[in-house]
Amino acid sequence: MPAAHAEKLATLVVQPTPVADELVTDAVVESARQTNIAAQVAGRITGLFVKTGDRVNAGQKLLAVDQRAADQQLAAVRAQAAAAQAELDVARRELERTQFLFDRKYVSQAALDRAKARYQSAFSMTAARQADAGAAAVGPSLHNIAAPYAATIASVDVELGSMAMPGMPLVALFDPAALRAVATVPQSRATALRTDLPVRIELPDVPGAQHWQTAASVTVLPVTDSLSDSVKVRLALPASAGVAARPGMFARAHFVVGAPRPRLMVPLAAVVRRTEVTAVYVVANDGSASLRQVRPGETRADQVEILAGLSAGERIALDPLAAAKH
Template identity: 75%
Template sequence: MNKRHSIRWRWLLLAACGAAIAVQVQAEALATRVLVPTQRYDELVSDAVVESTRQTEIAAQVPGRVTALYVKAGDRVGAGQPLVTVDQRAADQQLAAVRAQAAAAQADLDVARRELERTQTLFARKYVSQAALDRAQARYRAAAAISTSRLAQTRAAAVEPTLHSISAPYAAIVARVDVELGSMAMPGTPLVTVLDPNALRAVATVPQSRVALLQMRSPARIELPDLPEPDRWQTASSVTILPLADPQSDSIKIRLALPPSTSNGIRPGMFARAHFPIGAPHPRLMVPLSAVVRRTEVDAVYVVADDGSATLRQVRLGETSADQVEVLAGLSFGERIALEPLAAAKR
């Protein structure tokens, strides 16, 4: 073998060794997991709807025409922020009239007091009779009662103008505006509906015969199918079973409080599913959703052998729980799967 062939063989050997090292590094870099039993409860799934625990229909307390409308549906408002103003000119005039009557009553009271003082002085000097003193005292008491009544009416009339300016009772989102600028507001007629976006719950309807099976020692989960991950799954912070049953459907409503959410995707009226744990926990084979390969109607995972080779194997999947899915057939405990299907496919 000449020198040129010797150099060529050396390069081929080095390339082969480099390829082997690359394959070994790739094999070592492949993320895998050994399947172990996961203790989980069976679940009772029930349809639910999201609602706000604090939703208020704000109505007018006095009649009048809407003169100002400060909000629209979807606006965020703070506690005490003005929402609607109703024409208060009539209330202002009524307040002015009552205040004038109170001032007149106070003037009459002052005259009655001075007259009573003069009458008492004259009675002490025997210049007037007892009857004159009694009349002066009676007039003073009547004037005092009228003055007290007028002052009470003034305080009541002073409250009415404040009822024409309608404010938010708490920090909320405006859900609906039921009036237009210039329309007539009547007592009891809803003007604006507000709700607290941080106080939400899901209300599920469960057959009365299944309520006794619910396992309340484990937290219930709420699925919001219309939201993407990770907001799709929420854990109920509390569960309340209402004491009354619907006689027509023989069902009971259960309230599941949603944790305070920083996402704007959860809204009252959304469809949800409540997942209640039932029975006793038993071992299940769970794999991450990211490890599952979906091809048309086939679900599969890459199974990694002891020598590092990866083989695609078809599996039958069950229920999904957050980022995990149950494998009903195709895998066994103790086997190793690849967590990154794309990396395993390149082996």
């Protein structure tokens, strides 16, 4: 191969790299913060302002339930509270007048007792009516349902015009910034986990830079499943993972176990796979590139271990397509 071509070919000198063993287990993504909103009052759905997949802010209105009956009840209760307050005002003035006359011995003790009893009865009635009015005033807030926090709408279980009843599911939502992967680890391997070291989370269905995530925190649940003899490990995903990850998504957790040992690691992009043959382009001192079969081992992110066919100190081409043209 001409020297000019050799200068343009990007290469890498393969050297042993300390890499620890890994335990790879299946996991599933779930939300640590999810809410199923149910109706608290009966009524027809008169407003539906979101759909599945929408992002909403805290306090954003999700739907509305017909509140005409609640408004009528509120008006009636407030009228009763006003009437009770008027009765209390009359009873107070009567008690003051009777007390004034009693102090001057113009009326009997019995008359004063009757005035006090009337006042106490009116006072109790007014307090009860005001409490009823306060409770009725909450009604409109139950008919206008808003998001409790910034979230993604997971499902909308009603349609515009349908009838809602107390306890009926309306909307389900989750916080995309509070996702976690829950991995299942055999009990026999749980003690070998290095939770003090970063745990990598692979999202096979997510392309690009979001394919690999690093757990923000690791929690090994202190309960063993007696049927599967395994433990659950919660791996908090970074808040940025919510852009691509979703609850229910399949994942793999890569736990570090044991101490690092030297391995020959090469970039995945430098490996050529043709049917059953795995190879790399080895670049000689004169710049010529030849295809050599290798035996691959474990893959780590964008790196793959070479178990046989390549020695430390040899140079490989980073771009197989460019090497094939030389």
